[in-house]
Amino acid sequence: SQTIHQWPATLVQPVGSPLSLECTVEGTSNPNLYWYRQAAGRGLQLLFYSVGIGQISSEVPQNLSASRPQDRQFILSSKKLLLSDSGFYLCAWQKGDVPGNTIYFGEGSWLTVV
């Protein structure tokens, strides 16, 4: 069966510091991978998606970047965090063979920028 792991689960970082959130998927190959952000009391907003190694698309301009160095690894990064980057970040995966497959989410990472 497929599993998705995301870490760290919680993170408190000062303004201006770098960020790295990591996500890995097991039990599948060539998945579509996603990073979403959830602000307090809000729905989820898609930040980045990837259909393959090295292929990253950004949905919204922001202080963050994403990379996919391996098929099942997706990393969310920032060189200098802003207060507004605080939130709940969720990685998700989907079978990439046909459109319309179910999207599965990880447990999320709480980021607080202070």
Add this chain to the structure above:
Amino acid sequence: SQQGEEDPQALSIQEGENATMNCSYKTSINNLQWYRQNSGRGLVHLILIRSNEREKHSGRLRVTLDTSKKSSSLLITASRAADTASYFCATEDRGSTLGRLYFGRGTQLTVWP
């Protein structure tokens, strides 16, 4: 906005009662998915219903889809305290080749024992 919108924003019921949550959206869709989120946790997938389907069941869950009204409902029968969570609907646009989901803000369900 292409987001789904859940209604009501909050729902409070007693154990054993049924809970109904509604979702409206604005675009033509490939499918609509319902998710559950416990406080501070990730999203758990509940049901995916495709645009050519009208109803799906999974255990105590029943989802309907009316594409003419651009709306969906999630019914939880015989609710339990453990069903307390936020419930989100998410739509995938018709013609999308990628699973870009548009989420609503969710319904917060509280089930009292």
